[in-house]
Amino acid sequence: MEKLHLSNLETLEAESIHIIREVAAEFESPVMLYSVGKDSSVMVRLAQKAFYPGKIPFPLLHVDTGMKFPEMYEFRDRFCREIGADLRVYRHEEAIAQGVNPWELGTVKCCAILKTQALLNALEEGGYDAAFGGARRDEEKSRAKERVYSLRDVHGQWDPKNQRPELWNLYNGRIRKGESIRVFPLSNWTELDVWLYIYKELIPVVPMYFAAERPMVVRDGRLIPVYEGTRLEPGEKPEIVMCRFRTLGCHPCTGAVRSSAKTVPEIIEEMMTVRHSERITRLIDHDQDSSMEQKKREGYF
Amino acid sequence: MLRFTTAGSVDDGKSTLIGRLLHDSRAVYEDHLASLQRDSRSAGREEIDFAFLTDGLKAEREQGITIDVAYRHFSTPKRRFIIADTPGHEQYTRNMVTGASTANLAVILIDVTNGVTTQSRRHAFIASLLGIPHIVVAINKMDLVDWSREAFESIRTEYAEFCAKLPVTDLEFIPISALKGDNVVERSANMLWYNGPTLLAHLETVHIASDQNLIDLRFPVQYVLRPHGSFRGYSGTVASGIVRVGEEVVVLPSGWRTRVTRIINGLEDVEYAFPPQSVTICVEGDLDIGRGDMLAHPANVPWVTRDVEAMLVWMHEDPMRLDRQYVVKHTTSIVRGRFTELLYRIDPDTLHRVGTHYSASGREDGNEVKTLGLNEIGRVSMHLFRPILCDEYSRSRHTGSFIVIDPITNFTVGAGLIIDRAHTYARTISDIENRQLTCHPGHVTLRDREMALGQRPVTVWLTGLSASGKSTIAYALENKLVEEGRACYVLDGDNIRQGLNRDLGFSQADRSENIRRVAEVARLMNEAGLIVITSFISPFRADRANARNIIGEDRFIEVFVDTPIEICEQRDPKGLYVKARAGEIPDFTGISSPYEPPESPELRLESGRLSVDECVNLIVKLLRGKRILD
Numbered sequence: 001m002e003k004l005h006l007s008n009l010e011t012l013e014a015e016s017i018h019i020i021r022e023v024a025a026e027f028e029s030p031v032m033l034y035s036v037g038k039d040s041s042v043m044v045r046l047a048q049k050a051f052y053p054g055k056i057p058f059p060l061l062h063v064d065t066g067m068k069f070p071e072m073y074e075f076r077d078r079f080c081r082e083i084g085a086d087l088r089v090y091r092h093e094e095a096i097a098q099g100v101n102p103w104e105l106g107t108v109k110c111c112a113i114l115k116t117q118a119l120l121n122a123l124e125e126g127g128y129d130a131a132f133g134g135a136r137r138d139e140e141k142s143r144a145k146e147r148v149y150s151l152r153d154v155h156g157q158w159d160p161k162n163q164r165p166e167l168w169n170l171y172n173g174r175i176r177k178g179e180s181i182r183v184f185p186l187s188n189w190t191e192l193d194v195w196l197y198i199y200k201e202l203i204p205v206v207p208m209y210f211a212a213e214r215p216m217v218v219r220d221g222r223l224i225p226v227y228e229g230t231r232l233e234p235g236e237k238p239e240i241v242m243c244r245f246r247t248l249g250c251h252p253c254t255g256a257v258r259s260s261a262k263t264v265p266e267i268i269e270e271m272m273t274v275r276h277s278e279r280i281t282r283l284i285d286h287d288q289d290s291s292m293e294q295k296k297r298e299g300y301f
Numbered sequence: 302m303l304r305f306t307t308a309g310s311v312d313d314g315k316s317t318l319i320g321r322l323l324h325d326s327r328a329v330y331e332d333h334l335a336s337l338q339r340d341s342r343s344a345g346r347e348e349i350d351f352a353f354l355t356d357g358l359k360a361e362r363e364q365g366i367t368i369d370v371a372y373r374h375f376s377t378p379k380r381r382f383i384i385a386d387t388p389g390h391e392q393y394t395r396n397m398v399t400g401a402s403t404a405n406l407a408v409i410l411i412d413v414t415n416g417v418t419t420q421s422r423r424h425a426f427i428a429s430l431l432g433i434p435h436i437v438v439a440i441n442k443m444d445l446v447d448w449s450r451e452a453f454e455s456i457r458t459e460y461a462e463f464c465a466k467l468p469v470t471d472l473e474f475i476p477i478s479a480l481k482g483d484n485v486v487e488r489s490a491n492m493l494w495y496n497g498p499t500l501l502a503h504l505e506t507v508h509i510a511s512d513q514n515l516i517d518l519r520f521p522v523q524y525v526l527r528p529h530g531s532f533r534g535y536s537g538t539v540a541s542g543i544v545r546v547g548e549e550v551v552v553l554p555s556g557w558r559t560r561v562t563r564i565i566n567g568l569e570d571v572e573y574a575f576p577p578q579s580v581t582i583c584v585e586g587d588l589d590i591g592r593g594d595m596l597a598h599p600a601n602v603p604w605v606t607r608d609v610e611a612m613l614v615w616m617h618e619d620p621m622r623l624d625r626q627y628v629v630k631h632t633t634s635i636v637r638g639r640f641t642e643l644l645y646r647i648d649p650d651t652l653h654r655v656g657t658h659y660s661a662s663g664r665e666d667g668n669e670v671k672t673l674g675l676n677e678i679g680r681v682s683m684h685l686f687r688p689i690l691c692d693e694y695s696r697s698r699h700t701g702s703f704i705v706i707d708p709i710t711n712f713t714v715g716a717g718l719i720i721d722r723a724h725t726y727a728r729t730i731s732d733i734e735n736r737q738l739t740c741h742p743g744h745v746t747l748r749d750r751e752m753a754l755g756q757r758p759v760t761v762w763l764t765g766l767s768a769s770g771k772s773t774i775a776y777a778l779e780n781k782l783v784e785e786g787r788a789c790y791v792l793d794g795d796n797i798r799q800g801l802n803r804d805l806g807f808s809q810a811d812r813s814e815n816i817r818r819v820a821e822v823a824r825l826m827n828e829a830g831l832i833v834i835t836s837f838i839s840p841f842r843a844d845r846a847n848a849r850n851i852i853g854e855d856r857f858i859e860v861f862v863d864t865p866i867e868i869c870e871q872r873d874p875k876g877l878y879v880k881a882r883a884g885e886i887p888d889f890t891g892i893s894s895p896y897e898p899p900e901s902p903e904l905r906l907e908s909g910r911l912s913v914d915e916c917v918n919l920i921v922k923l924l925r926g927k928r929i930l931d
Contacts, residue, residue: 004513004572004575005546006304006577006578008381010578011302011577013567013579014538014577014578014579015577016580017538017567017579018523018538018577021523021537021579022523022524022633024524025523025524025592027631047570048568049524050536050579051536052524052527052565052567052581053528053532053565053569054528054529054532055528056528056762067307084773086501105479137371137373138370138373138374141337144371144372144373145371163316164713164905165370165395165396165399165616165713165716165717166361166399166713167399167402167403167702167704167713168402168403168698168699168702168704169403169699170630170631170632170702170704171539172630172704172706172711172713173689174628174706174711175711176711177424177901178682178901185516187372188374188383190376192373192376204789273328276330276332277329277330277332277333289591
């Protein structure tokens, strides 16, 4: 008998591709945020599929804080070269030159400058009217309330009380001059879906997702990686820990988890039994009550 | 995968139920649970309050309300679930409709201590209106009535009777206690009289595969894929039906017949495609197919119509109006249109029809319904300025639904569900041919005209004070463009006010109408291929926004001739300022009537500082920059 039913992954894939094409059709100048992480890798693959046999008709944009892990830069450049993507990198050079860092400014301010402000600068400079992001609703409470098309005002700000209702798959892409939208094609994916898709599609990801012995310090029960330039607190000594990263961000603010999962299937197995959310390893989400909601209101993804 | 929506009134325990489902199916991570305990404690709760798990925004947690639709995910070994969690508060019909629009199933909560309320009836009505095939009624708080079978049965009987009036096919009742966990995930030891499944067991097993329409092929073209000369494909999502390589399809609205030569799904070629796959289809021949067109089977086509009847859910504080234009998004096309008639409003609590037949032309029998307010639902007729390709909603969700957008605020203000008016619609392609329902009024497309004239028609809209230099610039620009061999024309007070608009004065209403007519004329001229330059004070933002909407965002180029009023007053070629100052001209812009400058015009000309030539050159440069002139 003919197959006339889609699996979960196929359903999610079809929905995401629909969203990506809709934006490409309705907006003048879209851009896809590329953070080098696993969700970005999946999103880029979906964009490739959406326009195959053509190329992705918009650029990828990496907002680089200058504090990403070296493995991420290596991976980014190789990945984008291999798929022939038009990668644009934006760095808030002025702030980076001033030495903005989370140790002295605190994570809230550091993120506000190197991520949110940099993102807004990059979007304005590029004249983009739609920006794809890989955020998922299952990540965080305020993201559960996001629309697929998230309208932003002239300053990139989100107003959760003033969102447009989103019905069926009819997305309202009408904006005024200066306004823009953030688009979340992976809205309905979970972390497990992402890994299952990476497995099914053989999508390359940064090796840091896989378990290895790495130098770490244990701080408040969290594993903080020790890199060149990591500032240790008095009394802290690096130790070698078998661990992996569930999410990738900036090296001062991304924790690892103890794990022995060295392959995608092992990660999937781990995922099925895991008891903590992935964002627990992101120091920035915990620094104040409702910090993600606040960042989104200010213009973050 | 099952998408379901939850509906319940305030305090029916909906958030508790969702929290319970997530928690007992082990979908809540420990760190989320820890923050849940923290939130519950700081709000003074003794036990964990699962409502804090779903109320995502700070404002909601602080005020104890749910203001929006939230989406939750969980899975069990049997199925993956997406919950659209919508608040039950009366004024939030809008949110329930939103959540229900993508759901296969609705869970309606009824508090056994309150019984069936008007809101519970409303929830069933909305679920059936949105065509949700499966409804589960969870009768909650059974612990408070001592697990009484009689209490459960009496609500069941009453509610089933009400639902019998609705097109609901699958209705299931489950007695639960979300707070204690009975019959949510775990079977209740307190209600041994109940033999049915637990809520989760029901959600895991309800049969949804046959909800899909695999009969009527509808493929709305979403994106034309033309990466290189030799390849041309039409991308889109199969809305319903099955499409196969080799079979004959008809392209609507043109009516051309062709054959499918290739179907690409992702990176692979496939032999057929079905909903909701997103694919790319290639066809025989070099046809002009664009976004908004649709592929169907020749013997089974959608309606091709400018006039539709629909149930309309109004979603905005500003009421629906019969006397203005709206934008409609239906499948992948955007058309403008207006409501021509409000046939009746429906009272969702009683299902009674309220008021009948109020039309734009003023026909009114009775005195009741003239509009729909926020959260009201009614049956309307709508006239669209271009035909759409649609089906009744009950037959095909995706070709039977549309959203209504306010052209000024761009807010989504309404949701429409198309109703069958079979006798007025053509059903097959031969019907369409027989009835000569030609949808292109002519054979010359705008693209042909653009090619013939070698230009992209736009409207350069000059706005500014009287004597700011608009007309001088307009005519100088016209000269320059005509010298370049362009076809263009200036509309100004002289050629419009003395003819077409000679019935209009200078009151605010007449000024708005003046601008509206100018915009319509400009649009016609643009459609004929001409570049139009308009020279009107057009002092009000709302009027210019309306003009932009009529002419079209991509064709409307707003140029602000920004000359200080002192200079205008000095120039005063017609002596108007003198008269206005003397009080002889009422409502004179800049003196006794406001001028609202554009907030973000495409171009601002400081004509007090620049020469006419410089102004003209700046406009030409802008047009070249936008590739309107080559």
